[in-house]
Amino acid sequence: MTTPTVTPYRSPLPPARDGFPQLLRAEWIKLRTVRRWSLALLATVLVTVAVSVLSAFSGGSDVKGDRPPPPVGPAGAIVSDSFPFVHQKLTGDGSITARVSLLGGREGRPAEAWAKAGVVIKESTKPGSSYAAAMVTPGHGVRLQSDFTRDTAGGAVSRDRPHWLRLTRSGDEFTAYESADGSTWTKVGTTRLAGLPDTAQAGLFVATPGETMVQRQFGSTSVGGRPARVTAAFDRVTVDGGGGTWRQDVVGAVVGANGDPKGTPDSSTEKSGTWTLTGSGDVAPHTPEVDITQQSLSGAQIGLIPLVALSVLFITAEYRRGMILTTLTASPRRGRVLAAKAVVLAGVAFVAGLVAALLSFLVSEPELRDRMPNPLFYPDMALTDGPVLRAVVGTALLLAAVAVLALAVGALLRNTAAAVTLVVVVLVLPLVLLSGLPIGAAHWVMRLTPLAGFAVQRTLPEYEHVDTVCLPEEGCYPQGPWSGISMLCAWALVLLGLAMWRLRRRDA
């Protein structure tokens, strides 16, 4: 055998670089050079906007509500503020003390868990004006609440024994105390009301949230509600530093055409030093039944389908054509290949999602609000409002995470149809099926599956001192927006890690 002596070849080209940035660039070129894939991205935007706009312009009711404009709280948010108010003038510092001796509901039944009876110092009788109140509740013990949204828990109360409450004012500071016997007092908490005028109204109040009845059957849910009623008796009422004369008012009474209060049983009576108040309105932040911002972004649920197809194809097409061999010879460090694909996909999905969410919100939100029976009861949200911004950017994040998830599933299954079907079924089907599950099971599905990511589109604030019925079919998620999107991101990252591990271990 002859082996001629040869000089091995040396390339005259400048040295190459094969770092992660080069890999990202390569994957980006792959993505943008298949025209159908660019179209899929465009479809993601268009479908999202189209579905949002269609549902905005087709939904709603033609029946316009006749409710007068709702009161607005000190923070500018819509509030409920309607209760019987027995009050007298309180100038400067002072305190009000009372013993609540009875707290019950309609016709001898127990009151709602968040029914309230207690003492309050309020700016005026104008609905929505600033206040601080110490109260007893049937379900949640003693509370100190102020300006609708702030709430501090005190001790527990026994249902059958009267309970003493005291609220003192010292400048802007309001302190609540409670006592079982009127001699040993325990501090509940302190709250500040900035800018409360020197002269305010101190008095007694009762309030209750409405009764809610929910009936769920597969495919249909009916939510009924009616005003609840609460009656409480107060005795040993004293006001230190008060004006002396009691006035009886109903704050926020619904006034009929002839000027009489209509429909509300709110009343107050006094008999030998014992005041009995009956109320059916609430003092609480107003929570709209429908999250309009979330609805305006609902198109993303369908818009993600072309994105899922693109993300799956981004890897399965390489297997189908055998191109994965070229990819892996160009970059033998396989984990990095999948990482680069994930970064590129997440990036384009985020941009597409942001554009889609912005357009959907701007076009659909005003229309959705207009079509509500009582539009004034829905806050007029702007893009710059924190929750809206979170929902819009969150929707972009949601699509980015879905893209990574779909890529990972595609890499694991190596089959386009199977991977697309699986991801779409996991993300879209539960939206239909959840109404058929018992509410507890539905909540666990929403908490633990990738579906949780949609929680990021919720914008309604949650208050601990307001009970809401959280129905999956109404788009309510049992967890907060950030914990929801975190769960989806965790799914995407874990599956991507699994796919990387498999890719490294298996023959190509």
Place this chain on the structure above:
Amino acid sequence: MQATIEVQELRKQFGQTVAVDGLSFTVRPGQVTGFVGPNGAGKSTTMRMLLGLDAPDSGQALIGGRRYATLRRPLTEVGALLDAAAVHPSRRGRDHLLWLAHSHGFPSTRVDELLERVGLASAGRRRAGSYSLGMRQRLGIAAALLGDPPVLLLDEPVNGLDPEGIRWIRGFLRGLAREGRAVLVSSHLMSELEDSADHLVVVGRGRLIADTSVAELLASASGDRVALRTSARTEAMGLLAREGATVAADGPRSLTVSGLPTERIVALLTAGEVPFSEIGAHRATLEEAYMELTRDAAEFRTVEAHTDTETDTANETEEARS
């Protein structure tokens, strides 16, 4: 880095099938090495293991002394063409090279340079799906050459090329080897490698059958055989066999004789009054040499299954003939 490909005791099994069974060979720079064997002989699997796509069960597949997975900037070390059809049909040919080039930080001008070099300059802007198999082979070769590597691995690059393309690629491969590159070209047809390979690695059923230069193989295959044309085939065969020659009938009027020099045959036939028209040294083609090699390998394998004695006899016969 030494521009070599080394395969040492390489073994790979897929389920019950042993695809590569203790294969060892070395590919040197400066020549085109043909990697030959029937379909399913383990050529592609060996190449995939060289490129780090499949993990060997045992043994080593090294490029310049290193495993592929440990190479930095692999495109500048090894150029590979595995499957010419492995391009996305919707992507333009130029874009296919473009992503590959950018994965190693090469400028776009490098892509245009290569399109020119493989004769795809005008087709580069067309979708790869519209390419003929021959055009895809050229695109694959351009991809292999992007990093200007000293080692090239090409799996069946001649497949699907028209005669003009076959001529082109032969010259192209020889030119690459002349520059000092190690070029390994696989094929299941020996004839495809005629005029381009300098060295041959022949495999069958995952095992090495021959590792030889083309010149040596041809010499050994031709042996000292004599080709003879005669109208009296039976008489000629009888006469020559009695004198100790091995005679094989190639056709109704042609014989191949071994074991006797040409002068002696002429003398014998003339003395025996057997007519003949042509006589001369037999020149084997590469294809024939290959057939002989693989036939022997096949016999060897079947005999091996029975007894060792027969194997010895077979080997002796082979020795006697050569």
